[in-house]
Amino acid sequence: MDDLKLFAESKEKLRHLLQVVTTFSNDIRMEFGVDKCRLVNLHRGKLVDADSFRINERDEIRSMAEGESYKYLGFLQLKGIHHTAIKKELQEKFLYRVSRILKSFLSAGNKTKAINTFAVPLLTYSFGVVKWTKTDLKAIERALRVSLTKFRMHHPKSATERVTLPRIEGGRGVTDIQALCAFHIQQLWRYFVESQNRHEIYRTVCGADHGFSALHLAQEDYQLNCDVKTTDEKIAAWKLKELHGTHPHQLAQTHIDKVASNAWLVRGDLFMETEGFMIAIQDRVIATKNYRRYILHEEVEDRCRKCNAVGETIEHVVAGCQALAEAAYLGRHNAVAKIVHQQLALKHNLVNQYVPHYKYLPSPVLENSCVKLYWDREITTDVLIRANRPDIVVYDKRMKRVTIIDIAVPLDRNVQSTFSTKITKYHDLAEELRQMWHLEGVRIVPVVISATGLVPYALINSLEELELRNELHSIQKAVVLGTCNTVRRFLNHHNTSN
Template identity: 30%
Template sequence: MVVPDAEESTRFWSEIWDNSVKHKKNPEWLKDVEDELAGEGVQEDIRSAVDNFRPITCLPLLWKLLTGIIAEELYNYLEEAALLTWEQKGCRKGSRGTKDQLLIDKMILKNYKNEIDGLVNTVRIFSEAIKMEFGLSKCGVLIIKRGKVVESDGLRMPDGAMMRKIEESGNKYLGVLEVDGIKHDQMKDQVKKEYTRRVRNILKSKLNGGNIISAINSRAVSVVRYGAGIIKGTKNELEEMDRKTRKLMTMYGAQHPKADVDRLYLKRYDGGRGLLGVEYCVQAEVNRNNEGKVFSCPSLRCSGCNLFTKNSTQAEVNSLDKYFRASEENMLKEVNISSILENKKHEQSREDIQKSHKERYENKGLHGQFHKATEKIKSRNLRKRVYGEDMDSSCRMCGAAEETVAHIVSECQKLAQKEYKEKSDKWYTHNPEKVLESDECKILWDFPTQTDKTLEHNRPDITVIEKNNKKCLHIDPACPFDTRIERKEEEKCNNYCDLKYEIARMWRMKEVEVIPVVVGALGSVTKDFEKWIQKLDLGITAETLQKPCLLGTARIIRKVLDMK
């Protein structure tokens, strides 16, 4: 991308504003709009729906960019001059906004039930004094006597206006259902359903593994984080949501059934996948143990998670508990004193949970210890995307794609010309003859088969003909990357399907069979692998074939990564 310099930018914009533009007068589309708006009942519908209008969406993108730049400069000035008060939540960075209002509302419902009438009247008088609409349409009243809801027509205000009554099912305030207090059980059910729905929709998408984790962190976990500290929840309920997440990931193929649980929640930098656990997230939001500590987000690629900051300031703090104690707003100070923050007491801090995950993972032989042994395999993609190095991530051999381990061991065009055929020293020094024949058997090595019909795939790697039994075997080995072994196995069977029928007809064979021998570059095999090698009846085990593949992969990786 070419970035214009200051002179080019100035010339571009000056030409836009200096050149006059002639607009078409009375266009047809404008007349059609006017006729439609003049229709019967249209104006009434517009006036009734005016609360849902969002004029900012009609503004051009360029206007939003320019105002964003100006707003940033204004904010920096107001911050330096200390002109922004704590109550300016819509303007102040790092403000909790709706979370503040929910906790203030919860405190009022708990401590000031008998004073609500007076508070409502005070708000009305204040609203009239500043010439601001009170907003009765968004308010409601519920009368409760001796713990039971009493029927009423609403509440008449001193100015004669009527405040509507709230139904027994409750009233939603900033997304939280409440009556005389927050309805915790109903809200927990709603949060669980919405969280599960979002996770399921993300897993149904076509995103890759890394982006699925980022999407869950930013879109699904945020639903739970919003209610942290407000809605009561037990540790068992949070753990159950984490188990549900792992179950859904397994169902949709985003997590192997036998995959390590600790690695799922580890930072990507430490070899994990960077998923934010629900229990972990709630603790980080409200835990008092976070005081005085600054953390970074577990997922380095999590674009939507702002739980943790690198530089904690007065306006950007880590937990709700610390946020309220640092606030200078009187109402928030009272929230802190009233001790209404839910889920605040935990046995472990956020740092302790992450540390325990890491210790358990590193002590597992086939997981953490394997990662330690392979952490020196730092491809360019890993160094740029995970470790944050400023470098070109394209392959140093072909330059045609991102340099990942998968690309190096099975996809690079330059290496495909020679290296992939030399998977181990013993194999590539052996040069078999094209044809070997005896009285009982005939073996063809990489030999094209002539047929009456022209076939695209007529050259299997090994063809074995048993003369006495009238049996022919097409043995086709392959060593793709481990994520593609099943697809490669199916591809081998389909490619030689026509050849199989042609040979059975031309050579008068009783049985012709295609045997794919597919081993992943890192040693993985399919569930049908044992069945295929048993048909060879040679006493070969999976380990015998996996070893040369792994040795060849190690040789290729060493060779590529040693190059500058």
């Protein structure tokens, strides 16, 4: 510690204290910085002008006047701490650091970590020392969200609860500043109160602090007046929102793996614009015609601008528009299918080099002495079977077994029914193949993931059955990117036509 305050009743006593410090500093070869020192003369709580305080023949300490301030341990003060000036300075520095982080080329997850470790500690240091009010802290959080919106990391209409919710719960993982402030104040308050039995100075300070400090030590069980909510309370508030609440309700379904569904957020490896856009899609605040008409109350026709058949809701755009089926939806579907096909080909030594799925061109048939792998091929049968073109078929020659794999990327609410439909759809084909190829067994393995990245337990079971459990993150990322690309193109088509 190199910052020290000396308190004395008179100049003579102050001189004595200063001599002790000077002697000690000289003994340990520490330079005594007289030029940085200042004198404050107080009489009954009021600042009194005083002459400079001379230490020796060549060194003197200048006296401070009204309106001046001195930075001690990082805080501007004179008779007391300049709370207003410090809060303004800290907020400006905090937002400056946030903007520097958001301008960087870090991924969305790393930008969140950087905010929590590089920007938030600026404020943390002041908690318990500077008197922050509930209004002050809310203003900082609001300014933070404005910055996130400015750099397209957060949609202005998205659920505010998600900003500070942990990523594993579907949030963005930014530190809750109000909760952090309340925690630090409570910890400091407990330290001083519990230390009263150790020394008289603690008892004196606690007894005298009737609101003089931010800790209010004389008040039993002091709590900062902040709007502090637990994670469960934030999730409950999120669920209560008519639009935003749809996604958390889907996450809470018994057939949905919540941890796996939020894994793309936990990894945080997307660009911040993409992550913010997908969050806006999940929160249903994208400016579709339906949203503009019924939420923003604009006078627009709400029929889909592409198919002109039904209302243009975000669900319709994501996975329900017939005009997008042959291009956008098929491309997203094929991205998942390519990941599965390539990994199966690598597993069975049918290909020997991995390439990114968007560069991968599956061959209609891959074969060696052990396995034959089909890609989107019609299977000829003795009897007419309409569903005879699954996405992928694996024929194990040695075990005399066939695996029929079909991919689907439906809406959140249709995930469970789609899985069942796929099983039923290929039941006849499976029985026909069993008889035609004299197989020991045929299994149908649907690979179903929702268009917004929700992962049903059935998908995990399917991937484990295919021994491709590690590919879940690649599949989820491909779907999230495909959905964001589809919605962006859809909205850009509107802008171009205008």
